[in-house]
Every structure is written in structure tokens, then in C-alpha cells.
Amino acid sequence: MKSLIPALLLIFCLAVVSLFVGVSDVSLWSVLNGTADQRQVMILLASRVPRTIALLLAGSGIAIAGMILQMLARNRFVEPSTTGTVESAGLGMLVVLLLAPDMPVMAKMLVAAVFALAGTGMFLAVLRAIPLRSVLMVPLVGIMLGGMISAVTTFFAYRFDLFQSMGAWANGDFSAVLRGRYETLWVAFALTIAAYIAADRFTVAGMGEEFSTNLGLNYRRIMAIGLVIVSMVTASVVVTAGVVPFLGLIVPNIVSMAMGDNLRKSLPWIGICGAGLILACDIVGRTINAPFEIPVGTVLGIIGSLFFLYLLLRRQSRVA
Amino acid sequence: MxxxxxxxxxxxxxxxxxxxxxxxxxxxxxxxxxxxxxxxxxxxxxxxxxxxxxxxxxxxxxxxxxxxxxxxxxxxLSILRQDNHLAARLTVSDLVSFGRYPYSKGRLTDEDRGHIERALTYLGLDELKHRFLDELSGGQRQRAFVAMVLAQDTDxxxxxxxxxxxxxxxxxxxxxxxxxxxxxxxxxxxxxxxxxxxxxxxxxxxxxxxxxxxxxxxxxxxxxxxxxxxxxxxxxxxxxxxxxxxxxxxx
CATH class of the missing domain: 3.40.50.300 (P-loop containing nucleotide triphosphate hydrolases)
Known part of the structure; x- marks a missing residue:
């Protein structure tokens, strides 16, 4: 646990950098010695601080949701965007836009979460019904399911002229996060704490139904709890910032390589690394082509797909 | 009976x-x-x-x-089935510790630790206890699973x-x-x-x-x-x- 402290310090430094990177000139020094004018303080409090907090919460939440999903599906290659979870949350958002566009954010998030829950449940039901011989088939099935769901979303979005609104969440972007528009992410944070409290159960669930039953654990109940956590976390991130791809895949796999999957030990690391990676990617996206921004979803997509390839190739060479 | x-x-x-x-x-x-x-x-x-x-x-x-x-x-009562494939990457000692789950629910007491140590020794796993299961041979892994069942200490x-x-x-x-x-x-x-x-x-x-x-x-x-x-x-x-x-x- 002690070694977590340097990691937390690193996150803190990244967060400070994130606070002072941007088009408007707000420097750490001017804030500290009180020379910052009112406009600068306003930018800091209304935009930069919410954005940084949102990144931290979303990053740790998605990474932990990815890990839990990997335990529930008993497959290392799944994460919310390869199981139909994200696409289902998107469909839920479309339904809200069509039927009740004036709903408060929290209610939107809940509707998206219910859809995400149904989609992920469907994915796990498919896995149960068709025992797949190859571990690589599992994310492929999930991606296909996600494709079908997003095809439905696209069709209705096109018919009802909501294409632009739906396009906004398809690529995760934290530039529009402002005070008052990110607070649902605290729900995700509360759920990740709940996940940590139940960490041992998820590790046991990762050993399979028979192991869980032997150890006296109600497998169905822990599956249900895990699904609710994954769906709510995913939905809150999708509603706030859009799809953050690959994060839930990369971080759990790296942490697993380094320290294994005893979640009691590894979940804090997964949370911290998730927050750190998304912060770093967001900072890169903001600076590489300044004053324009590259959405964090794009940066993560590039890094994540390369890492996914690495994972696949590593597996191949191990088998051979 | x-x-x-x-x-x-x-x-x-x-x-x-x-x-x-x-x-x-x-x-x-x-x-x-x-x-x-x-x-x-x-x-x-x-x-x-x-x-x-x-x-x-x-x-x-x-x-x-x-x-x-x-x-x-x-x-x-405990059971060990054949073909135990774990998605979780665990060390031998992590796995054996989970044998105590019915008693400790994850918070190990000294009594739990005693059971875990005895089970590891009984199966000759003291040297291997910090190794990951996916780094072991089939036989060593089987012994680790048996040690877990032993730690569960059921009649x-x-x-x-x-x-x-x-x-x-x-x-x-x-x-x-x-x-x-x-x-x-x-x-x-x-x-x-x-x-x-x-x-x-x-x-x-x-x-x-x-x-x-x-x-x-x-x-x-x-x-x-x-x-x-x-x-x-x-x-x-x-x-x-x-x-x-x-x-x-x-x-």
C-alpha cells in the first residue's frame, strides 16, 4: 500500500498540469500569489477544475469497470466498449433525446444505465448460451453485438435528425465539461468504492461459477452486482463525456501483468492508473495541436488499439 | 455421513x-x-x-x-472439479487464501493464516507460494488447487x-x-x-x-x-x- 503514495503524487502532478493547460492563460503562479484576475479564477473553477475532476473520476471508473467485466466474463479481452455496454448506453441516450429531452442529467444517466445493463446482460447471456472455444471470439461477439445495437441507434438518429447530437458522444471528449455538468460522475466514484469493498467477491467470481459455489458465494448475485456497477459507471461516463475506448482494456491488463488479479490488492492500482492514463492522454490531446484539441477518445483509441495488438501478438507467441 | x-x-x-x-x-x-x-x-x-x-x-x-x-x-463440504481454468491471475498463496473465504469473507485472521501455511506446507508449495498459477506446470497447479481445498478445512x-x-x-x-x-x-x-x-x-x-x-x-x-x-x-x-x-x- 505504501508504494501507492508515489503513484498518487504523480497523479496529483498530472492534475495540476491539467489545471493550467489550455487556451486561456491561467498560471499556477498567478493563482498562488493572488494576481490572477476574476476571469482567470472563473475559468479555473468553472472549467478547468471540473474537467480535471471529471477526468480523474471517469478514468478510474472505466478502468475498474473494465476489470470487473473481465472477471464476470472471465475473459481478458473485454471492456465496456467490446461488450455492447457502451453502445447500449448510447441507445438509451437516444431514447431520452427522442422521448424526454428535458430530463435532468441524473435521470438521463439512469436511463442510459438501464439500457447498458440490458445490453451487457444480453452479452453475458450469449456467452452462456454459446460456449466459445477461442478466447478471442468473446470480444468479437461483443463487438458484433455492439455493432447491431449502434446500427439501431444510427437508424433512429438518422430518421429523427438527431445525428449530430449522437455524434457528440461517439468520441469521448472532456472539453465541454463544465461545473454543473459532470457531477453524475460522483455516482461512478461511489460505485468504484463499492466495487473495492466487494473486491474479494469479484476475484472469486473470476474463478468461475463452480469455484464460487464451492466457497459459498452466490454467483448469480455477484454477477448482478457487478453488472449494475459496470453499467452505471459506463453510463455516467458516456452521458458526461462520451465513449472512452480501450481504457478499461489496457489498464487492467497492465496491472494484471505486474501484480496479478487479487482485486483486493490490484483495484486501487487499476483506479490510479486509469486516472493517470486518461489525464495524460487528455493533456497530450490538448497540447499536441494547440490551440485546437484532439479528443481524448481519439488519443486513447490510437494508444489502445496498438496495445490491443500487442496483447494479441503476445498471446500468439506464448501459444507458439 | x-x-x-x-x-x-x-x-x-x-x-x-x-x-x-x-x-x-x-x-x-x-x-x-x-x-x-x-x-x-x-x-x-x-x-x-x-x-x-x-x-x-x-x-x-x-x-x-x-x-x-x-x-x-x-x-x-468442499469440491474440486477437474479442468480448473481461472480468468484471474493469482499467486499460489492468493489461491490458497481463498480457501478461507467461507470463514473470513476476505479478512484473514491469524487462524486463517495458520490454515493457509499448513496447507501450503502439506502440499510442498512453500517454495512456489509467490509464483503465479499460470507460471506453474499442470501438476504444480493441481497441487495448489488441492491446497486451497485443504485450507477450506471441511469435514x-x-x-x-x-x-x-x-x-x-x-x-x-x-x-x-x-x-x-x-x-x-x-x-x-x-x-x-x-x-x-x-x-x-x-x-x-x-x-x-x-x-x-x-x-x-x-x-x-x-x-x-x-x-x-x-x-x-x-x-x-x-x-x-x-x-x-x-x-x-x-x-
Missing amino acids: IGISGVSKSYGQTVVIDDVSLTLPKGGLTSIIGPNGAGKSTLMSMIARLLPIDRGTVMVDGLDVALTAGDALAKR YMLFDEPLNNLDIRHAVAMMKLLRDAAKDLGKTVVVVLHDINFASCYSDHIVVMRRGRLFRQGVPEEIIREEILIETYETDFKVRDMDGNRIATFY
Whole structure:
């Protein structure tokens, strides 16, 4: 646990950098010695601080949701965007836009979460019904399911002229996060704490139904709890910032390589690394082509797909 | 004592277990043998409530396994199935610690740690305890799973083909260990075995299953007989006495 402290310090430094990177000139020094004018303080409090907090919460939440999903599906290659979870949350958002566009954010998030829950449940039901011989088939099935769901979303979005609104969440972007528009992410944070409290159960669930039953654990109940956590976390991130791809895949796999999957030990690391990676990617996206921004979803997509390839190739060479 | 009465199981039209009634004595090592598809593993899974029972009841020390709370039963009866594939990447000592889950729910006490250390030592895993399971050989991994079951410290321990993946040396060591656990620790050990001679040499009691039914049961001398084995396996057998053990050959 002690070694977590340097990691937390690193996150803190990244967060400070994130606070002072941007088009408007707000420097750490001017804030500290009180020379910052009112406009600068306003930018800091209304935009930069919410954005940084949102990144931290979303990053740790998605990474932990990815890990839990990997335990529930008993497959290392799944994460919310390869199981139909994200696409289902998107469909839920479309339904809200069509039927009740004036709903408060929290209610939107809940509707998206219910859809995400149904989609992920469907994915796990498919896995149960068709025992797949190859571990690589599992994310492929999930991606296909996600494709079908997003095809439905696209069709209705096109018919009802909501294409632009739906396009906004398809690529995760934290530039529009402002005070008052990110607070649902605290729900995700509360759920990740709940996940940590139940960490041992998820590790046991990762050993399979028979192991869980032997150890006296109600497998169905822990599956249900895990699904609710994954769906709510995913939905809150999708509603706030859009799809953050690959994060839930990369971080759990790296942490697993380094320290294994005893979640009691590894979940804090997964949370911290998730927050750190998304912060770093967001900072890169903001600076590489300044004053324009590259959405964090794009940066993560590039890094994540390369890492996914690495994972696949590593597996191949191990088998051979 | 495990009391099995009128237990049946079918998948669609196929009857896998057909009205089996049987009492497994408390203490000692009981082997369940029989040809493929005889229902050995299915019966064992139903005893350990891994599979729902269609008809009939299984009682463990007076507790109905279908009605007893899962965590209460986990302190009395444990099972290790074959082909244990874990998605979680765990160290040997992590895995064995989870054997204490029914007692500690994840918060290990000193008593739990004692059980874990003893189980690791008993299986000769002290050197390997910080290694990850995916870095071990099949035999070492099997020993780690058995250590977990031992740490669970239940009166009844069920093993479904525990000799799978083990070479001769380790298979003999495993059977000795299971027999000693029954004798020294006062456990009731039930194993599904494919190797008749292991069953013959190490069991106190043998149960023979055939076509989903209980075919014979008794002490090894009553069961390891040519006429019974020939009828069970539909193969020619010769049975010889060697150093006080009954050895069956079928080659």
C-alpha cells in the first residue's frame, strides 16, 4: 500500500498540469500569489477544475469497470466498449433525446444505465448460451453485438435528425465539461468504492461459477452486482463525456501483468492508473495541436488499439 | 455421513442419473469408479450443489444440500472439479487464501493464516507460494488447487479426478496425501477415479456406477473382482493379489 503514495503524487502532478493547460492563460503562479484576475479564477473553477475532476473520476471508473467485466466474463479481452455496454448506453441516450429531452442529467444517466445493463446482460447471456472455444471470439461477439445495437441507434438518429447530437458522444471528449455538468460522475466514484469493498467477491467470481459455489458465494448475485456497477459507471461516463475506448482494456491488463488479479490488492492500482492514463492522454490531446484539441477518445483509441495488438501478438507467441 | 436418496438427473430425454440411493460413510476414503458416462462426476456435482437435483435429496450430516445456505455448506463440504481454468491471475498463496473465504469473507485472521501455511506446507508449495498459477506446470497447479481445498478445512472433501495432469510420481503422492488427510485429519474424502488400481489400493470404500445407476458398493476386496469389473467396463479383466492389494489388469 505504501508504494501507492508515489503513484498518487504523480497523479496529483498530472492534475495540476491539467489545471493550467489550455487556451486561456491561467498560471499556477498567478493563482498562488493572488494576481490572477476574476476571469482567470472563473475559468479555473468553472472549467478547468471540473474537467480535471471529471477526468480523474471517469478514468478510474472505466478502468475498474473494465476489470470487473473481465472477471464476470472471465475473459481478458473485454471492456465496456467490446461488450455492447457502451453502445447500449448510447441507445438509451437516444431514447431520452427522442422521448424526454428535458430530463435532468441524473435521470438521463439512469436511463442510459438501464439500457447498458440490458445490453451487457444480453452479452453475458450469449456467452452462456454459446460456449466459445477461442478466447478471442468473446470480444468479437461483443463487438458484433455492439455493432447491431449502434446500427439501431444510427437508424433512429438518422430518421429523427438527431445525428449530430449522437455524434457528440461517439468520441469521448472532456472539453465541454463544465461545473454543473459532470457531477453524475460522483455516482461512478461511489460505485468504484463499492466495487473495492466487494473486491474479494469479484476475484472469486473470476474463478468461475463452480469455484464460487464451492466457497459459498452466490454467483448469480455477484454477477448482478457487478453488472449494475459496470453499467452505471459506463453510463455516467458516456452521458458526461462520451465513449472512452480501450481504457478499461489496457489498464487492467497492465496491472494484471505486474501484480496479478487479487482485486483486493490490484483495484486501487487499476483506479490510479486509469486516472493517470486518461489525464495524460487528455493533456497530450490538448497540447499536441494547440490551440485546437484532439479528443481524448481519439488519443486513447490510437494508444489502445496498438496495445490491443500487442496483447494479441503476445498471446500468439506464448501459444507458439 | 452423506445420504443420497432417490436422486435423478436428466438433460432433456437423456437420463444421466437414474434413481440413485446410497450412503457414503463418514471418515475414510471413498472412490467412485465406472466407465465414461456412468454419471460419476454428475453425481458428485449434485452432492456439492454445483448442479441442481431433478428428483431426490442429498443430505450432508443431516443438512439438505438443496436447502442449506451456500456459505454454511461451504464450511462442511468442499469440491474440486477437474479442468480448473481461472480468468484471474493469482499467486499460489492468493489461491490458497481463498480457501478461507467461507470463514473470513476476505479478512484473514491469524487462524486463517495458520490454515493457509499448513496447507501450503502439506502440499510442498512453500517454495512456489509467490509464483503465479499460470507460471506453474499442470501438476504444480493441481497441487495448489488441492491446497486451497485443504485450507477450506471441511469435514467432507470431494475431488473429481484429482489425478488428471499428474505424472506417476505425483499421482501416487496425491493419493497418499488424500488417504493421509482422511486418516490423520479425520476428513471424509470422496474421489472420482479412472484408475481402478489406485481405487483398489487406497480406498476404504468403493462405489461403482454404471449407466447412471449405482451398480455395486463395498470394500475393495468385494469390488475388485473379475466378474464385477468385466460387467462394469465391458472389457476383459484379470485380477491378481499382489502384496496384499488386488490389482486388475486389462491389457
